[in-house]
Amino acid sequence: MDTKAMLGTVLLLLALAKPSCPSPARVTNQRAEALKRLLEVFGMEDPPPPPAHSKQPPQYMVDLFNTVANADGVTKNPDVLEGNTVRSFLDKTHSEKMRFLFVLSSVGKNEKILTAELHLYRLRPRAPDGPKRHHLCQVSVYQVLKGGDLDAPGGKKLLAARLVALQGSGWEVFSITQAVRDWTEDESSNQGLLVTVQGLGGSLVETPPLQFASGQDHHESKKPMLVLFTDDGRRGASLPVGDFPDFQPQAPLLPSTLPVPKRAGPRSTRSLDQLQPCQRHPLSVDFEEIGWSGWIISPRGYNAYHCKGSCPFPLGENMRPTNHATVQSIINALKLSEGVSSPCCVPNKLYSINLLYFDDDENVVLKQYDDMVAGSCGCH
Known part of the structure; x- marks a missing residue:
C-alpha cells in the first residue's frame, strides 16, 4: 500500500471515529460509505454474519494468532506464517x-x-483385550x-x-x-x-x-x-517487527527551529496546530463500536495511529526527511519556484495486523493485512 492509499485509510478511519457532519442522514451515508471502504481494505464486499450460536474457534487457530500477533493484532513474529x-x-x-x-x-x-x-x-x-x-x-x-x-x-x-x-x-x-x-x-x-x-x-x-x-x-x-x-497476493510495504510487544509510542519529533508566538488567542489555535512538529498521534479502531465484534474473534480493536504536524525549514535528522523532502523544503523556504509546498508529515514505517474471524461459512480464518499501523512519522 503506497502513501496515498495509507492516507486514504487514515481518513476513512477518522470518518468512522468521529463523523463531523451534523445532518443525521448524511452522517449515516458517510458511515456506510466509510464501512464499505474499510471492508475493501480487508478484502471483503460484505461483513460475514455472526455465527448462529456461540461457536468457539479451534484452539489451534487461537494459539496460532497468539504466536503471530500481540494482543492488538500487530504482527510480532513475521516468520511463522507461510503466505498471509x-x-x-x-x-x-x-x-x-x-x-x-x-x-x-x-x-x-x-x-x-x-x-x-x-x-x-x-x-x-483403550485397554487391550489380549497381550500387546x-x-x-x-x-x-x-x-x-x-x-x-x-x-x-x-x-x-x-x-x-x-x-x-x-x-x-x-x-x-x-x-x-x-x-x-x-x-x-x-x-x-x-x-x-x-x-x-x-x-x-x-x-x-x-x-x-x-x-x-x-x-x-x-x-x-x-x-x-x-x-x-x-x-492472496496482497502485499504492501510493512516491516517485520520482532519486538513490537514492547513497542512504545514514538517520541515527539522536534524541529531544529520552531518559532513560538508570544501570545495565543482564540484565532491562533489553528496556527498553533500547524506549528506542531510532525509526530505520531493515536487513532483507535474499535471493532465493537463499528459493529463487527460478532464475527471478529481477535483483536477487539487496534491503534492504527496517524501522522500530523508541520515540516518546517530547516529539516533536521529527527524529522527523518528523505533527500527529496530536504530539497523541497529548501525550494519552498527560498521561494525558488512557485507552487512548491513544504514537505508533508506521513508514515515512514508501516506494520501489519492480523485478524482472526469467522467467514461466511463459519470457518475460522487468520489473515494478515499489510500497512495497517503507522510505526513512525517523518517528512516526505
Missing part, C-alpha cells in the same frame, strides 16, 4: 467412520494454496476419487502414510497439499478423504488399536480439521 492467510475447515460428514469432507467454497480464486494439512486428534488407547504385540500402527490418508469404488484399484489415491505410536494422545498432522489444489481447481472432484489404520503387517483390523476423534461425538476442540496456508 490461514483457513480452517471442520469436517462436514459428522460420521464415526474415517471418511471426511471439507467444503472449500470460501477459498478465493486468487488464493494460492501453499500448504494443506489434515489435523486428526489421536484419542487415548506391537507399539506402532500405520495410518494412511487417501483422496477419494470421483465416481470411484473405494475397494477398486482406481477408487482412491494415497496421499500420506506413516507409523504412529499406539500410546498417548494428541494431534497428528498429515500433508495433503496436492489434493486440496485439485479440489480448488475442480470443486466437483472433492469427494473427501479416507483414513485407514493398519497393523505393521499391512492388514486392516476390525477394531483398530488407534482411534481418532470424529466430528460427531467429541468435543469441538478435538474435531477433525483441514488447515490451509494460502497467499
